[in-house]
Amino acid sequence: MSAPPTAQQPPMVTPAVADSPLMPGKRVRLAVDRPMRLDSGVEIGGFQIAYQTYGTLNADKSNAIFICHALTGDHFVVEKHPVTGKPGWWEMLVGPGKPVDTDRYFVICSNVLGGCLGSTGPKDIDPATGQPYGLSFPVVTIGDMVRAQKLLVEHLGIEKLFCVIGGSMGGMQVLQWAVAYPDSVFAAVPIATAARHSAQNIAFHEVGRQAIMADPNWRGGNYLLEGTKPEAGLAVARMAAHITYLSEAALHRKFGRNLQDRKAVTYGFDADFQVESYLRYQGAAFVERFDANSYLYITRAMDYFDLAADAGGTLANAFRPGGRTTPVRFCLASFSSDWLFPTAESRAIVHALNAVAANVSFVEIETDKGHDAFLLDEPEFHQVIHGFLEGCAEHRGLSARRRAR
Amino acid sequence: MVDIRDDLKLIAEMVEPNSRVLDVGCGDGALLDYLSHAKNVDGRGIELSMDGVRQCVAHGLSVIQGDAETDLKDYPADAFDYVILGQTLQAMRQPRDVLQMMCRIGRRAIVSVPNFGYWRVRLQLLLTGRMPVTEKLGYQWWETPNIHFCTLRDFVVLTEEMGITIEQTRILDHAGRVTSHAHSGFANLLGEQGVFLLKRNGG
Known part of the structure; x- marks a missing residue:
């Protein structure tokens, strides 16, 4: 059973998503007036991004947290999944009273460009031919996904995100956000991720x-x-x-x-x-x-990701926008038994951030649950995220939320 | 205000308000927390143990899990106003290199070291003929993480050799009281630990 759509604006359902008229969540068409240029050089305009929000944006729009989902994730972070009926994929970490507290923060998550749960992707209809794109859909990169997310955030009237957070491919997007838009991100939390996809x-x-x-x-x-x-x-x-x-x-x-x-x-x-x-x-x-x-x-998109290559071969340069130290506050976490994105990958990012004396926290969480640990019940990991966000909220001037206990 | 260890208090006194500080081996973050609240410093930490790091980050401190001997080299010169090393120089594999790196990445370094020339230590070795075990250095020889002990005089000699100026000195007695503001043979006998504010020459 799908929840009714909660979009503030009427969802712009087009033939592209004709197969999902009952899909909950919000949808917006972006780059309508001016097409967005992809890393491949192809321009796309008027693409759709499906997204979901939780919590309330405060008056000065300073409490927004953008969640970046992983490879096969989607924007249904803390609600029953409309297709599988399973709980939201990050209910462990996100929700009322959780480390990413939806009573306190305005949480946004969008289906990535190229995805298949409402955002424009290869299964949608190419308006030029009237047929599904298939392999004629342009190849998108992590940078392109984040470009689309930035357009969404601007569409929501938010100039600066309080935090961008995500694990695995989501973590790559977090890094990309911090590197591409250092002045639009106050804090970045890349989890179980890497600055480039390894050969393995x-x-x-x-x-x-x-x-x-x-x-x-x-x-x-x-x-x-x-x-x-x-x-x-x-x-x-x-x-x-x-x-x-x-x-x-x-x-x-x-x-x-x-x-x-x-x-x-x-x-x-x-x-x-x-x-x-x-x-x-x-x-x-x-x-x-x-x-x-x-x-x-x-x-x-994950395979093509390589932040250092984009910064002239030196990862630290990615965190030195215009010759100054990145203003973004970072918190990285890795998991000891993760062999897909091992701790060494996170450490390489930490070393690059140290080389520019950036503000960074990093902890390796001891667990035997592998890469998936970032989605699971890992109390120590959750404590770290909670503490980091609390500290950042203090620096950002977000009033502490007093809870009666 | 939170209460902190005596040697940490002395270290905190040497730090100017509103400065940038790196605490190497910051433990549970007590000093960093104190400094950020009492002196409004921009504080960072490095800590080896996951538990320590977790506690620090959970308290909103910027701390990375890492090893001073491998992770200090990444920082650029003069990245911090102060680089602090409290009671851990003697546990380093290469204390001289660590000191060098601290004085490179910080305009100042603050180091506290236990004194192996302290009279009780000397007396124990002299009278019992066994490796000293004191309240502050409570390890047997086979289990101690402290692999590079020095006396206060040894430390001062090393700084001279390395071209490091000692700008301030505090010698603490057994009760944690400051007994001297300068190094001397007497201080090397009566001091249980020393706290030094260091600056590299020509820096």
Whole structure:
């Protein structure tokens, strides 16, 4: 069951999202008058961004927190997901009385450009042809996603965000925000992320993409037009990726070598082991809510991300806008068992920030839950985020919220 | 106002208000917290233990998890007005390098060191023939993290060799009282610890 739309302005539902008229949340068309130039050089105008807000913007518009979602995330941060019916993906961290306190802050999250839950992406109709974009959709980058987010924030009348926060690909966007718009961000919280996508991570993404493209139902990207769906390929991509989000210890703790609903192995290729059954379920569930081409585009955006390369090869230069030290206050967190975005990646960012004497906090959280830990119940991590935001709120002059206890 | 350790109070007294401070090995952030409230400093910290860092950041302090010996080198010269090292120089693998880096990235450095020339320490070694274990240095030789002990005189000699000027000195006795404002043979005997305000020559 979908909640009724809560948009203040009437949602501009176009053929592009004709398949989701009941989707809750807000929508806006951006770059209508002046097209936005992508990193590839292609210009796109009048694209749609789907977003959600929680809490109330204060009078001087200084309490806005922008949340950047990860690869397969979306803008349904703290509400029942309209497709899966599951709780919001960051309810652990965001909500009334939570570290990102929606009683105190105005929280914004948008589906990334190229996504498939309301923002313009490859599954939408290309107005030029009247057919789904498919692979004719321009390749977007993390920088392009953040450009679109900036337009959204401007559309909401917010000059300076109090904080930008996100994990994994969301963390890349946070870094991009701080580097591209240092005067529009007071504080930045990049979590379990990196300043560039490593060769190993690009390799895993390539496995996922090849799985999709090897599915005969993918049809060179034209599956929507041809009425097929590359479910098997997308499911395999998800299964491979899902392994990278966990740790060996977490997999072992959860499943060990336990068998699935049977007492002995079957000497066949059924899902004998619980871990196989789990992965198959993850893959099957994913294809219900995600578009295969969108997966290609968004993984590509992560692969292309390299902040140092954009700053002439030295990461520290990215944090030295116009020769001065970045005014943004940073708080980085990594997780000890995360091998997808290991602590060394966060530390490299910290070293670059130190090289310009920026204001930075950093902590590695001890956990065996792997990369996914940023989405899970990690009290120490939540304490850090809470304390950092409290400290920043004090410096930003946001009055402390007194709660009766 | 929060109460802090005696040697930390002396360190705090040496810090000018509204300055930029890096506290190396800041522990739970007591000194940083005190300085930011009492002297309105722009304070940063480096701490090895995750628990310490978590406590600091949870209290709104800007602290990174890191190791002084590897993480100080990234900072640019004169990034801070003061770089503080409280009671940990003796635990460093390369104390001389750490001191050098502190005096590079800070216009001033403030260092507090326990005195291995303190009379009780000397007496214990002399009378029992065993490695001294005192209230402030309460480790057996095989478990101590303090691998590079010095006397106050040793410390002063090192600063001279390194071209570092000692601008202020505070020698503390067993009760944490200041017994002297200058280094001397006497202070090296009666002082249990020393606090020094340092500046590199020509800096």
